Amino acid sequence: MKFLLQRIAFYLFTAWAALTINFFIPRMIPGDPVTSLINKFQGQMSTEAINSLYVLFGLDKDASLWGQYVDYWGQVFRGDLGLSFTFFPTPVADILGQSLPWTIALVGITTFASFMIGTSLGVLAGWRRGSWLDGLLPVTTFLSSIPYFWLGLLAITLLAGPGSIFPSSGGYEPGLVPSWNGEFIGSAIQHSLLPAVTILISSVSGWILSMRNMMVTVASEDYITVAHAKGLPERRVMVSYAARNALLPNVSGFALSLGFIVGGTLLVEIVFSYPGIGYNLFQAVGAKDYPLMQGIFLVITLSVLVANLMADIAYLLLDPRTRKEG
Amino acid sequence: MSAPASTITAVTPEGPEVAAAPAKRRRLRFVANPKAATGLIVLAFFCVIAVIGPWIAPYDPSARSSDLIQPPSGKHWFGTTHLGQDIFSQVLVGTRGVMFVGLLAGIVATALSVLIGVSAGFLGGAADESLSALSNVFLVIPALPLIIIVASTIPSAGDLMVALVIGLTSWAWGARVLRAQTLSLRRRDYVEAARATGETTWRIITAEIMPNLTAIIASGFVGTVIFAVMSEITLAFIGISTISEWNWGTILFWAQSQQALAQGAWWWFVPAGLAIAILGTALSLINFGIDEFVSPRLRSSGHTRMRTKDGHTVRMRVGFTPVLGSKEQPATPVVRRTKEDAA
Amino acid sequence: MKEPVLEIKDFCVDYGLGDQGVQAVRDVTLTLHRGEVLGLAGESGSGKSTLAYGVTRLLPPPGVISGGSVVYHPPNGDSYDVMALNDAELRAFRWAETSIVFQGAMNSLNPVHKVSTQMLDVIRAHEPGLTPQARTARAQEMLKLVGISADRMDAYPHQLSGGMRQRVMIGMALVLEPQIVIMDEPTTALDVVMQRQILAQLVELRERLGFSVLFITHDLSLLVEFSDRIAIMYGGRIVEEARSADLYKDSLHPYSEGLLKSFPALRGPRRELAGIPGSPPDLRGMPSGCSFHPRCPHAFDRCSAEIPVLGVPSARNDPDRSVACWLPGRVPVG
Amino acid sequence: MTVTDTEVVLEADGLTKHFPVRRGVRDLLTRERKVVHAVDDIRLTLRRGRVTALVGESGSGKSTVARLLAQLYGRTSGDIRLHGDSVTVKGGRKFRAYCRRVQMIFQDPFASLNPTHTVRYHLTRALKIHGRSGDTAAELEANLRDLLLRVQLTPPERYLDKFPHELSGGQRQRVSIARALGADPEALLADEPVSMLDVSIRLGVLNLLRDLKERLNLAILYITHDIASARYFADETLVMYAGRMVEGGDSETVTQNPAHPYTRLLIESAPDPDRLDRVGDLQPPEERGTGEPPSLIAPPTGCRFHPRCVHAMPKCSTDLPPRFELPANDDSNRGHWAACWLYEEGAAK
Amino acid sequence: ACSSGDGNTTNTGSGSAATVLNIGMPNGPQTENHNPFLGSSSGASLGYRWMIFEPLVMINGIKPTEAGKPWLATEWKWADNFTKLSLTIRDGVKFSDGKPMTAEDVAYSFQLRKDNEGLNQDAIPYGTITASGNKVDLTFTRSQFVNQNKILTVFVVPKHQWSTLKDPSQDTLKNPIGTGPYTVKSFTPQTTTLTVRDSYWQDLPKVKELRYTSYNDNNAQTTALANGASEWSFVFVPNVKAVYQDKDPEHHKLWFPANLGIHGLWINTTRKPFDNPALRRAMDKVINRDDIFMQGEAGYFYPKVESITGIPTPAGESFIAPEFKDKLHSVDVEGAKKELADAGFTLEGDVLKDPTGKPVTITLTDPAGWSDYITDLEIIKDNLSTIGIKATVDKANQDAWFKAFDEGNFDAGMHWTNGGATPYDIYQNIMDGKILKPIGKGGVSGNYGRFNSPEATKALDQYANATDDATRTTALNTLQRIMVEQMPVVPTSASNVGGLYSTKNWEGWPDEQNQYAPAQPTQQNALQIVLNLKPAGAQ
Numbered sequence A: 001m002k003f004l005l006q007r008i009a010f011y012l013f014t015a016w017a018a019l020t021i022n023f024f025i026p027r028m029i030p031g032d033p034v035t036s037l038i039n040k041f042q043g044q045m046s047t048e049a050i051n052s053l054y055v056l057f058g059l060d061k062d063a064s065l066w067g068q069y070v071d072y073w074g075q076v077f078r079g080d081l082g083l084s085f086t087f088f089p090t091p092v093a094d095i096l097g098q099s100l101p102w103t104i105a106l107v108g109i110t111t112f113a114s115f116m117i118g119t120s121l122g123v124l125a126g127w128r129r130g131s132w133l134d135g136l137l138p139v140t141t142f143l144s145s146i147p148y149f150w151l152g153l154l155a156i157t158l159l160a161g162p163g164s165i166f167p168s169s170g171g172y173e174p175g176l177v178p179s180w181n182g183e184f185i186g187s188a189i190q191h192s193l194l195p196a197v198t199i200l201i202s203s204v205s206g207w208i209l210s211m212r213n214m215m216v217t218v219a220s221e222d223y224i225t226v227a228h229a230k231g232l233p234e235r236r237v238m239v240s241y242a243a244r245n246a247l248l249p250n251v252s253g254f255a256l257s258l259g260f261i262v263g264g265t266l267l268v269e270i271v272f273s274y275p276g277i278g279y280n281l282f283q284a285v286g287a288k289d290y291p292l293m294q295g296i297f298l299v300i301t302l303s304v305l306v307a308n309l310m311a312d313i314a315y316l317l318l319d320p321r322t323r324k325e326g
Numbered sequence B: 001m002s003a004p005a006s007t008i009t010a011v012t013p014e015g016p017e018v019a020a021a022p023a024k025r026r027r028l029r030f031v032a033n034p035k036a037a038t039g040l041i042v043l044a045f046f047c048v049i050a051v052i053g054p055w056i057a058p059y060d061p062s063a064r065s066s067d068l069i070q071p072p073s074g075k076h077w078f079g080t081t082h083l084g085q086d087i088f089s090q091v092l093v094g095t096r097g098v099m100f101v102g103l104l105a106g107i108v109a110t111a112l113s114v115l116i117g118v119s120a121g122f123l124g125g126a127a128d129e130s131l132s133a134l135s136n137v138f139l140v141i142p143a144l145p146l147i148i149i150v151a152s153t154i155p156s157a158g159d160l161m162v163a164l165v166i167g168l169t170s171w172a173w174g175a176r177v178l179r180a181q182t183l184s185l186r187r188r189d190y191v192e193a194a195r196a197t198g199e200t201t202w203r204i205i206t207a208e209i210m211p212n213l214t215a216i217i218a219s220g221f222v223g224t225v226i227f228a229v230m231s232e233i234t235l236a237f238i239g240i241s242t243i244s245e246w247n248w249g250t251i252l253f254w255a256q257s258q259q260a261l262a263q264g265a266w267w268w269f270v271p272a273g274l275a276i277a278i279l280g281t282a283l284s285l286i287n288f289g290i291d292e293f294v295s296p297r298l299r300s301s302g303h304t305r306m307r308t309k310d311g312h313t314v315r316m317r318v319g320f321t322p323v324l325g326s327k328e329q330p331a332t333p334v335v336r337r338t339k340e341d342a343a
Numbered sequence C: 001m002k003e004p005v006l007e008i009k010d011f012c013v014d015y016g017l018g019d020q021g022v023q024a025v026r027d028v029t030l031t032l033h034r035g036e037v038l039g040l041a042g043e044s045g046s047g048k049s050t051l052a053y054g055v056t057r058l059l060p061p062p063g064v065i066s067g068g069s070v071v072y073h074p075p076n077g078d079s080y081d082v083m084a085l086n087d088a089e090l091r092a093f094r095w096a097e098t099s100i101v102f103q104g105a106m107n108s109l110n111p112v113h114k115v116s117t118q119m120l121d122v123i124r125a126h127e128p129g130l131t132p133q134a135r136t137a138r139a140q141e142m143l144k145l146v147g148i149s150a151d152r153m154d155a156y157p158h159q160l161s162g163g164m165r166q167r168v169m170i171g172m173a174l175v176l177e178p179q180i181v182i183m184d185e186p187t188t189a190l191d192v193v194m195q196r197q198i199l200a201q202l203v204e205l206r207e208r209l210g211f212s213v214l215f216i217t218h219d220l221s222l223l224v225e226f227s228d229r230i231a232i233m234y235g236g237r238i239v240e241e242a243r244s245a246d247l248y249k250d251s252l253h254p255y256s257e258g259l260l261k262s263f264p265a266l267r268g269p270r271r272e273l274a275g276i277p278g279s280p281p282d283l284r285g286m287p288s289g290c291s292f293h294p295r296c297p298h299a300f301d302r303c304s305a306e307i308p309v310l311g312v313p314s315a316r317n318d319p320d321r322s323v324a325c326w327l328p329g330r331v332p333v334g
Numbered sequence D: 001m002t003v004t005d006t007e008v009v010l011e012a013d014g015l016t017k018h019f020p021v022r023r024g025v026r027d028l029l030t031r032e033r034k035v036v037h038a039v040d041d042i043r044l045t046l047r048r049g050r051v052t053a054l055v056g057e058s059g060s061g062k063s064t065v066a067r068l069l070a071q072l073y074g075r076t077s078g079d080i081r082l083h084g085d086s087v088t089v090k091g092g093r094k095f096r097a098y099c100r101r102v103q104m105i106f107q108d109p110f111a112s113l114n115p116t117h118t119v120r121y122h123l124t125r126a127l128k129i130h131g132r133s134g135d136t137a138a139e140l141e142a143n144l145r146d147l148l149l150r151v152q153l154t155p156p157e158r159y160l161d162k163f164p165h166e167l168s169g170g171q172r173q174r175v176s177i178a179r180a181l182g183a184d185p186e187a188l189l190a191d192e193p194v195s196m197l198d199v200s201i202r203l204g205v206l207n208l209l210r211d212l213k214e215r216l217n218l219a220i221l222y223i224t225h226d227i228a229s230a231r232y233f234a235d236e237t238l239v240m241y242a243g244r245m246v247e248g249g250d251s252e253t254v255t256q257n258p259a260h261p262y263t264r265l266l267i268e269s270a271p272d273p274d275r276l277d278r279v280g281d282l283q284p285p286e287e288r289g290t291g292e293p294p295s296l297i298a299p300p301t302g303c304r305f306h307p308r309c310v311h312a313m314p315k316c317s318t319d320l321p322p323r324f325e326l327p328a329n330d331d332s333n334r335g336h337w338a339a340c341w342l343y344e345e346g347a348a349k
Numbered sequence E: 001a002c003s004s005g006d007g008n009t010t011n012t013g014s015g016s017a018a019t020v021l022n023i024g025m026p027n028g029p030q031t032e033n034h035n036p037f038l039g040s041s042s043g044a045s046l047g048y049r050w051m052i053f054e055p056l057v058m059i060n061g062i063k064p065t066e067a068g069k070p071w072l073a074t075e076w077k078w079a080d081n082f083t084k085l086s087l088t089i090r091d092g093v094k095f096s097d098g099k100p101m102t103a104e105d106v107a108y109s110f111q112l113r114k115d116n117e118g119l120n121q122d123a124i125p126y127g128t129i130t131a132s133g134n135k136v137d138l139t140f141t142r143s144q145f146v147n148q149n150k151i152l153t154v155f156v157v158p159k160h161q162w163s164t165l166k167d168p169s170q171d172t173l174k175n176p177i178g179t180g181p182y183t184v185k186s187f188t189p190q191t192t193t194l195t196v197r198d199s200y201w202q203d204l205p206k207v208k209e210l211r212y213t214s215y216n217d218n219n220a221q222t223t224a225l226a227n228g229a230s231e232w233s234f235v236f237v238p239n240v241k242a243v244y245q246d247k248d249p250e251h252h253k254l255w256f257p258a259n260l261g262i263h264g265l266w267i268n269t270t271r272k273p274f275d276n277p278a279l280r281r282a283m284d285k286v287i288n289r290d291d292i293f294m295q296g297e298a299g300y301f302y303p304k305v306e307s308i309t310g311i312p313t314p315a316g317e318s319f320i321a322p323e324f325k326d327k328l329h330s331v332d333v334e335g336a337k338k339e340l341a342d343a344g345f346t347l348e349g350d351v352l353k354d355p356t357g358k359p360v361t362i363t364l365t366d367p368a369g370w371s372d373y374i375t376d377l378e379i380i381k382d383n384l385s386t387i388g389i390k391a392t393v394d395k396a397n398q399d400a401w402f403k404a405f406d407e408g409n410f411d412a413g414m415h416w417t418n419g420g421a422t423p424y425d426i427y428q429n430i431m432d433g434k435i436l437k438p439i440g441k442g443g444v445s446g447n448y449g450r451f452n453s454p455e456a457t458k459a460l461d462q463y464a465n466a467t468d469d470a471t472r473t474t475a476l477n478t479l480q481r482i483m484v485e486q487m488p489v490v491p492t493s494a495s496n497v498g499g500l501y502s503t504k505n506w507e508g509w510p511d512e513q514n515q516y517a518p519a520q521p522t523q524q525n526a527l528q529i530v531l532n533l534k535p536a537g538a539q
């Protein structure tokens, strides 16, 4: 309990610091949304439009940085994230609400799957050293060393295309309206196959490796020898003694990666034209859309923190040593 | 997704092994590790290219020619771009930027992580609390988006700037690992003993603690280099960084913006990507080598199949020690009785 | 009268194979009798643990058993060689017939499982027929025997003190009522008061359950007091074996002699302490002949040339003693 | 042998060390501050040319005493006097000056040498810090040889350029001792210098220490949990239990005629081959309770041993026993004392 | 987007006539925002706002000088040197909610712009706005000759809806009501679907449903075009022949006509030796516009600027002064060298030295991500080397680049100009002395090269405020001459209003032969195109 309270205090501090940074970084960026918009419309928007845009975005009024900072916190507490510039005047919250589910569904599920698959393979590879699984390691290492966007583009070129079951972009069939019906879900799943597989390929190796190494380390612990000495079935020794303990250090890694689901998806979403939050961030950066950037950072920061808190709790539940009586 | 893939976690929980391993003479053994050796050779190759690349490149990488989008040929080994530029030359010349950014960012991040991690671990108390909080904040902020934003803010961000930005934003993980390790080293007897001998704090940190952190520092360095190379290439690829010189990311940026794959110009896309993958693999191999070097358990895990003198192979298994030469009839007949039988 | 339960014959253990291999246990022949406590002493690195692990085939890689046999004699039934068992048979043999108590109890218990889980695990694996209630009852009874109340069943290892953990391990070792209990330095991490308490309990349990103990330690004074017979190991070999009283009063091997003269006595007149000069041998560069000869005050030519064989010394024609030494009177009869 | 006479080098009086228990957020709400009472009210004296043994079970606070004396920990209260002058140093030059005169040898020879440095480095640093390295390289070399010779690592050349992992445990412990001697101290605090060593090697190191005491006239604090070795090796023996001293006096007297119930329990429990006749009837020594030492965060009131003591009286659980001088039969056991109410004037024995 | 022919559209297969048109734009996921005033809305980004909101007059973007087609206004009259406009509003037009459109609504649409600076994107100086009967009268505080098309193409919104909005500039208008033939059927971030109304003041279009899909980037859009999932788009496709046209040569078409806006190499006219017009002219002479067009613009995207005056053709054909009528850009290295020699430059080996003897070097800069401009610069760099100018291409950071241009801290770089109904917008953007700011001071919205010519400023002023055509022609001719002689910007390409489309399912697209509208789906004229489309094969 004490441990938890300590952690929460720590998280509050980190959240404050991270959000403050989130506030200041976009404001340090030279250039502003209007010029970015004009750049974007090279020649398609006349220079007269500049002034009207400043008025439109409310950038014609000068507010002190401190005043903005106070406002920012007020907004954060009210859950009001302001209006996006890129999609003016859509509230940032709406944009996030629209893209977050996609990101979470695609990357969340894949990260989880990658962790599960990687960990299971790692358990086997660590337990049966010298078996064929060891041959898998260099291959996965190579695959994970490939820059993600490259892998994705290559996959699109080789696998997607006319007549293929893999669509090359988007989150669902263009004509469909998101709803909970079979057609839509089927289409969404179909569209997520290729991104999911490529994420899996490029991220599974890390899990295999760290789990394997932990297994190797744990396998020479005395309690494993004791478990063998007790004549327990090998499966039980492997799962409930070795893997169970080897998993512990990976839990925090997993939590961290869950936190990075939101932030780490930029490339996936760019490459696969996936309608998620990472692509929004990319757009926001390009358009100097600070409200959107801040909103996304807020989501990322909070999700990392929540993931970490969950990891702490999971650790608490999984490792009795951190549990204290009373 | 970048951070946890590191295998540093596997290094940290090691207790005495870390202390016992890095004795100077055993350091050479590191090179004897086949993984590390392969990695080092490949890395050395890229380093050489980074140095001599611009001289051995057959063409000026920016020079246009009339061979537009030509597939690989004797004249242009890796084909040409939409402007008739020689891709082989671009890859050669681009190596320098990649290596420079990777190494510099690695050095900056490693220096920072050592500075912050070791001081936090050694000083303890309020200094530790605040430094850990700092690194945690940096851990929580996702690196790639941060780098993208920061890189896009800096006017005329060249290689140097990109390297610095990557270095300044990616030290936190290493600092955390180093702090934990320093914390455990600080309580080691030999550190106390050095203090009891009268060594100054400064000297204890640099001469007693740091040498024992070399493996972790090295692996952190290699990890950051991988991350930096990937980030730099990503930045160039999505057109954020403003590198005026060639690097592999720039090549891919051009390939992508000219939709090389849709045009069927695979040669524009493949060499740079492969080069990155090979460099990344080499660096990962070095890291495996370091891991195995640091943790003897991992080291011995390499060869689980062994050959006896008479040519049999024996597979080592935890919990079931192999018995040599007992394949013949056992000395006494085995009639196994279980408890149930007896009962 | 003395019935063997475990006969170790010409037992050899290597670490690694081929060129990098070292032989850690060499041609050890040793018999454990029913109901006795056999002490195994020797300094660090002499191969005591290796022998104990080897007998149950629990050596960690790269250990391999390169020769010899370990014949187990069940109380009713035919004897068999442990080295020839397959995986399933070996698993069944372990703990039900031979259990082991390791040096560090903290490391022997899995930190993430409750004591009860780890205890019940072993019962379930070996006697799947038992009902859960019966299993729990058995575990509780055993823990009570080693002095741990039933309400600590659901504790995690870290919630118990070192002594309690060690007792849990001993309780667990006895829960299937095995014939043999191997104890590898079970009390070195504990302080003397606790050590004596646990050993006293063990002696009492042995009386009740009638198992045999292979007791490994480097604390010779403890062994002399606690065990029936003692075998002394040096450089991977048994160099002397005798009843504990005989060994204490009249050791034959110069190494045993040196060992006995190395620790101070707490009571009685102050003895002169001599110690043993030199340092223990390195497995990679084992001295030729008797591996103790470089440190031996009595060494002569033959010692560096020929390996002495373990046998009943000619000077003491006592079948219960054996020694491996070339000194006059200690060479085996015949 | 008498306990007094020779010059006092280091004295501790009322030495106390409480380690704060890490406070959590919730503790901020409550007022109380939890501490580990690791060492309470220790009084001891180290004299030139004498070995004082400090025995007690694991966790009784022996190492803490040594570290307090070496000024590696700041003390909670009490006084440390070097040649009669009270000293408190935290670091810097004064600390160096102090550790030039008081040196410590650590428990574990495998952990107290930095694996990344050679023997030469360790010794050179010790000499340099204390300004004894000489002016020229040759002098330094001679001093190094001299140090190694003193701890009987011969020939010195063979050891100078070795790394710790290339040495055996006994050799490492000798290097640690040589390093301590590098400062040319007056007092040597040896914290379990042999507990990690093999039986056959132990004696060599102990004999070396005794030899040093005699030749260099050092004051040595010998910390151990092996009471038999204290009997052989130390002139004076002090017994600690749960952070307090319970008995002290001439080694032979303390080991042969222990007065405090705890000392008796300890000696009774120690394995003793001469009790051969009692094989198979290992009586647990007389004791109440589980045989566990008490918690040091909330130590028992009064005598800390009273929950386990078979002789416990009501007074024992309330009042802290002071040191009671025990009557001396002859010269050898003068100065024998015990902190136990059994020896209060007029108490029934 | 998906493989073609899997029945994702109702168009393909079984030979039945098409009812759906798939339009694509590479603009990333959208949020639901149908506010036609906001460039950030999905309606603007994808272009469907023009299917809902209609202009008063439909003006052909590629022929801005032609009289417009009456749309919601049947008649319009300028008076008092373009400071007064009276409009006659069409009868019988109904909003999609059934309410009739009146002059009130038109007046309100102007009033909205007048009252909200944020909505008045063209900064039109509105005076009075009055509605009476079916007439609307407007006054302006200045002559609106150059802005006349911008005013006439204003779209009309229903007063009864907009007057209830709290803040028209901050409303996402979830339920857009307009006079156009389509209404929004459904919105998703990827696709907005529009469906045809029951009634319309003209003939109802044949296209029953419009699907606007937003792809994340050019690659995705190109893929969709290539496999037919997208039938109409505006996107840069490198190697368009191989990537797009060859995929279905019969149906995959593109048409990229120029409009009156250009792209060119802006030169900082204050930096030595580039303050020397002779040097700028020489540079103009060696730049290979064919290479830029073929390699940089994939042979179609930004059409070549042929005329030496920089006026794109055919859109600006009629404005070109007689003296420059047939003067076309062509590579003339010798001519350039001669020009330089006359001005005192010397070519030593392959290094050009300025009259003071310093070698001439230049840094060409553009943002790293703008691959077409960078490609252009690479070509220009190569071209300049033929007259001994050593150029380096600096790929800058976008913001840094913008700032450098704004403050005049650059040597040269590709940039665009404004565009409009006459070449005035181009020249004003390049040469206007009224917006001239000193080096280092930003906030300019044009004349980045700091071109200082009182003559040009005066001519621009005359053109904008002249009361008669003759004065205007003279002024414009003067401007053309200054442009040719001074060359403050070396024009390379024209802006475009083109599009890529497929004739597989729909016919009736504009093209070289039938130039009734620019082919870009996000232009106002897109409505005309949709109205003109007929199912392929059906007569």
Ligand SMILES: Nc1ncnc2c1ncn2[C@@H]1O[C@H](COP(=O)(O)OP(=O)(O)OP(=O)(O)O)[C@@H](O)[C@H]1O
Pocket: C015, C016, C022, C024, C042, C043, C044, C045, C046, C047, C048, C049, C050, C051, C060, C061, C062, C063, C218, C283
């Ligand atoms: N994995 C291994 N690889 C190589 N040699 C090993 C290995 N494990 C043990 N040895 C060697 O085998 C010898 C016997 O080791 P063992 O652990 O049996 O000694 P021990 O008598 O139990 O010592 P201790 O009293 O320290 O427990 C030692 O010299 C040791 O160095």
Ligand SMILES: Nc1ncnc2c1ncn2[C@@H]1O[C@H](COP(=O)(O)OP(=O)(O)OP(=O)(O)O)[C@@H](O)[C@H]1O
Pocket: D019, D020, D036, D037, D038, D056, D057, D058, D059, D060, D061, D062, D063, D064, D065, D225, D296
């Ligand atoms: N730094 C510390 N912080 C908190 N408690 C400590 C610290 N160091 C020691 N202690 C506690 O103080 C008590 C005495 O420890 P100390 O190390 O002095 O015992 P010891 O007698 O040397 O034991 P051993 O024989 O195991 O070396 C123990 O309960 C220990 O847990």
Ligand SMILES: [Mg+2]
Pocket: C048, C049, C050, C184
């Ligand atoms: Mg052992």
Ligand SMILES: [Mg+2]
Pocket: D062, D063, D064, D107, D191, D192
């Ligand atoms: Mg201690």
